Amino acid sequence: MVSKVKSRAAGLLIGVAGLAIAATSALAQEQGGVEREEIVVTAQRRAQSIQDVPISISALSTEDIERGGFSEFDDYATRIPNLSFSASGSSSTDGALSIAIRGVFGNNTTGFYIDDSPLLATLNPRVVDLERIEVLRGPQGTLYGARSMGGTVRLITTQPDLDETSGRARALVSTIHEGGMNYGVDGAVNLPVVPGVLAVRAVGYIQENGGFIDRAPRADAPTPFAHRKDIDSESVRGLQLSGLLSLAGGDLTIAPRIMYERTERDGRTQADFRAGNRINLRQYDIDEPSENEWTLATLTATYNAPFGTFLAATSYFDRSYSDSEDFSEWTTAVLGFQGASTTYSETDQKIFSQELRFVSGWEGPIDLTAGLFYQRSKSDWRFPTTIVEGFSDDAFNLDNPTKVTEKAVFAEATWHVTDALRFIVGARAFKNEVDFNLRQGGDFIGPDEFYAGKQSEKGVTPKVGVQYDIDDDRMLYVTMSEGFRVGGVNFYAATLCQAEIDGLGLGDTTTFDSDSLRSYEAGLKSSWLDRRMTVNVAAFRIDWKDLQQRQGLGCGFSLNVNAGEARLQGAELEFDLLPLDDTRILFNVGYVDTEITDTGGLTTVTRGASIQNVPKWTWSVALDQDFQLGAIPAFLHADYSYTGGSWSGNNNPTTPLRRPAFKVANARVGTEFGLGRIALFVDNIFDEAANYADIPPLGVQTPGRPRIVVNQPRTIGIEWRRNF
Template sequence: MSAHIREHRDKGPKQEEQSMNEKTFCSTKHTITYNISRRLRRKLFACTAMIATAGGLTTVHGQEAEDSTLMLEEITVTASKRSQSVQEAGLSVTAIGSVELERMGADNFTDFAVRVPNLGFGAESDGRFSANSPAIRGIFGDGTTGFYIDDTPIPASIQPRVIDLSRIEVLRGPQGSLYGARSMGGTIRLITKQPSLDETEGNVHAKLSTVKEGDLNWALDGTVNIPLAPEKFAARITAYYGENSGIYDEHYLPTWTEGDAGDGVTVHENIGPAFETKENIDDETYRGFQIIGLAQVTDNLTFTPKFMYQKTDADGLPFADYEASNTDRYRFYDIDEPGYEEWWLASGTVNWEFDKGTIVSTTSYFDRYLDETEEMTSFLHWLFNNAIVPIDPLYSDISQSEDFTSFAHETRYTSSFDGPFQFTLGVFYQKNKYTRFYPNSYMVGMNDALGFEISPDDLIYYARNIFNTEEYAAFGEATMDFNDWLSVTAGGRLYETKTYAENDADGFANGGPSYSEGNQSENGFNPKVLVQADVSEDVNVYASASKGYRIGGINGNLSDALCGDELAALGITSQDARTFNSDSLWSYEAGVKSKLADNRLSVNAAGYIIKWNDIQQLNRLACGFQYVGNAGKAESTGFELEASALLAEGLTMSFAVGYTDAKITDAAGAVGVSVGDKIQGVPNWTVSSTGEYIFPVGGGYDGLLRYDFNYYGRSFSSNNETSAATQRLRPSWTALNLRAGVMTEEWEVTLFVDNVTDERANLADSRSLAAETPGRQRLVTNRPRTIGLEARARF
């Protein structure tokens, strides 16, 4: 391995921060520099050309001399638990820096996800807030993608606001050795900005926009860094508040038609009270803050406490009926569908540096609570009208709450020896408690309408599901540089997991009362091998083989009263389907990373083959219930290509493309699954491109012109189907965002148009809290065309 690579490896976190501050002009209040001299203007051009899709590259001032050349510079990442540049990392990784996130106007997960090759997303779980399901390289499903804020693992479904981040790292491929369970497809890391001990600075940002089909959106956020005790303690405080206009309108449905009327058509008047059309019923409000401290305890010991909080209140569900472009809904009753999510994260990190290495120890506690309500009249009316006895639509709704807490601890030692051998060793512990609760849901008047009692007190559904999980692990990686150009890394993770579950349910939809409980435990080892070689000063190649896994578990309620005969036909009982084991995969990857044309051009590429075994298949039963079981095999093959170019002073462009072919190769008797079925939620192609031009406009001002384009290929969904053979096609879609602005060193004002062509994308079909009403799917969509203005001031 070359000397410059070893130099990066030898740096501890404090050295890394100092090095980055010295060489990266694009930091804190100096993110943008504009006038006074040509030399400063060159630094401006350098800072603003952030190229995220090729690993977060940015243009920088190469020399102080007037004839210096501009070049692409790489963001330093900590994907391998030690500092190294994106070009040096022996894996396919995309890093998006803070300036780039600001320039693209990223507010949430979807905004940056479309920029990352082979990163898919959908809605795997019920409702809205816990439904987001990222998938990397075709490995789709609950718990397949790791999600971290700094060193703390959190649920992948969470969607924190993208505010005051240093960078986002997306690691493609299994991260089973360093990140463990739930990272079998890859890992997404949000890295927060850290306090500065010697500088008071901050910024304020405001955004105002209007969305087609809706009204005004607005947001305000601000950050301040305060050295409370110079060189000893500092705090970085961020707060934000915003509102997004709804786009869906709800109308009264005055009639209904009997489903068993034979050749004739019998139309009935709706007995529900008429209501006026309600506009923009899916308005939402969000707010939050984060406080990060930094204490310099001794010259080589720091402590970083952190507290983050976010709450979102939604007036209604942001789902489209029938097709993605439809913003009208028709309902029998005026039933609100509100929801809210609230979470907080507290953590403390100790960083202790020695001459020969660094100890990093992080302890964290995460708490999340959400509550959602959905109208159930439509589904129940269809059920009675078509499968039981036609009766009038009766008022009914269903609610679900989720309470998730997690305690996690990790301590690791990362060496910084003088010789060719380096290693990382660590231990990890996590304890999760998860409760999903459905309070009593009624269909008042059901028994009277039927003329007999089908469920006591008209009870439709009640359930309480409790899942507790513990994970213990020891992990490590060691690297040997055999000479100036060749290195080999080997490592692995030894783990043990324990799960306990308890399920209690009742009601008409459950076939009466039921109760179950169970335990499940496993242990194993995930190895990894990586070979890297410097083909030349500007070209590096690597190849790796690594194993990833996903923790096993226990299924929720499975009603014997409703599903017993169907399970018997499959040759199993509800007890047989009570638990499921971990599934695992082997990934084989090879890649090349290059810096060309005097580092004005960067081209990175990787190809992979993934073999997935004992897949945790979701078996959907005709009785309306489902369970997870281990069955079959799958294969995912594909590639990523990312390129960035500095075409002229101030003018940069980037291009990224990913391709994934993920399909079942062995069904092994899984319900509704056949060989050749596509893995759901996985786009075949992901393409993105960005162009940015910053130029002087006179009077000490500079102008900005930028575009962001993405293409998201077709994918399939079987969320609400009993067979993968009837998976629903989600068509490909494109989006174009445009931005133009004026800037000085202290402020910037930008006009933007997001989704210029007003493309309405089908991102997923929602897994309803009750069940999907046949013939009326509810779709998760993107936002319509949005036009707005944003301003940012720094001090």
């Protein structure tokens, strides 16, 4: 069936593209051609046209974000070739998704930035007041450091305007198929306090999601309870306040900012056994609420000297979240005891980052970017006393404070040999240190267990490349680059799991090491038909050593282990066409083949197997059309995306679960008039139940019942926007 869909889609694409190119060619000859708006990115820490950057990169503008109606990561992720995601992290971050770029999957494999602040890829902040989204594919170890081994996602916010008072407002309401109602409002105000010198920008947003997962009593429920609908409802509140001070005639700018977001969930957006099952059958009517609250404070100072730009970026991130989970079925199945059981966790995270950077602006054949980086991350993961009613007043407790310190010096230079030929060389020298303590106890564990230690590593990640301009509209490049991520510490109950770990031959699993990879990439960036069409193609091969893999255990816990080596190879294509002045067609496709080439002696990993949670194929097609309803301007947006199937071994490495391919279609049509822009939209038109993977439990895995994180069903709504 999938092959038929692929062949039909390919045939349709070829036919549409052929007609569009013919129409575009004729129009260009008749009208002399109209150039598209240039997209400027800062992927290499300096402003450049996206077509001049010698790496595979995708960018979404403010207009793209608004037309697509993006509000969260999974809304826009399916538009990016070779970007995939899965619910493979801790259960305590139910709303978070692990990101994989070019098949480089696992926690901390993808860098995630808000402007110049490195944060957690699982943060998933709301997409509000952004200038653009940049996705950099391939290891970005030189300029972005650890966790950017697969690539980097950057959210670039709208900065205060020193000269004009402006603002915007947005409101929406929608209904979920067989679920609740969604409501949302957000807005921004820009105010020049001293025109040309000082400005402030304030942003606020509220989002209420109605939920669609139900809870009902099992046939053997000790005390029957009423069917509960929409138990996974969610409330989000956010606020951003930023400033911009311009001194010395604009050569010195100081930009402070604070961002705050709080999310409260009444329950989990998780289905039992399969993605389409929207009823959780339980023994007890136990709620599973969670809260996630974070604050990001930043201060960025920039000085423009005659020979270049100096930048100092400081950020402080403070996050706390709590989570709970019903594990009554586990106590029944494993302990033979029937009683209400809930486990609860709390986590505090604090990240301080400082980067000093110089970007050259002198006249000459060498462009240079160089800097220093420091980051200190502290986290404390706690399980207060877990009570199993009638069985134990202290079944389990844990405290796991961890500190990670990262230091680096980096530089990247581009030598303009001729006007057309450039050589690129760069390197990042780093030193990382992990300090951890772990104490756990309770009746499930026995006597208290203590672990403490320190892990440190240092090294250098190089980059070399060649870039050649065929002409003003076509460029070839070849790059070799390396990336890495920091190692860490595992959490499990030795009393329950040690015998199983020894039987698997895993050795000392208290910690796991860093892993690293080397990537080889070749690409073409091109514009055609008087720049009405862009075609960008890249091919790559990645050799991955000591890769960290998540391994589930029969005792109910899971581990990160270094599992040998892997090879990843593939390609991506991005096609963007303006056949008419009011019509835009986009097509993106990504392919990656992953293979474990060395098991590293682990019995739980199979040579020749694919990397978990990585689809081979990802593709999307989108259409934007502007037209007139009489004298009123109107627009249409439609998109369709495909994410291939993969395997998830989050909870059972020996028999991983199949994640079926999923296809999501969205559409919106709207019009603009004096009071703003009104759009009617349908998200997930065909009500696809997408499997985002079985998620590791907060407590322990109930035997035979995986919990699947799923997407939102078909949602129909109306949205209003206005700029003023």
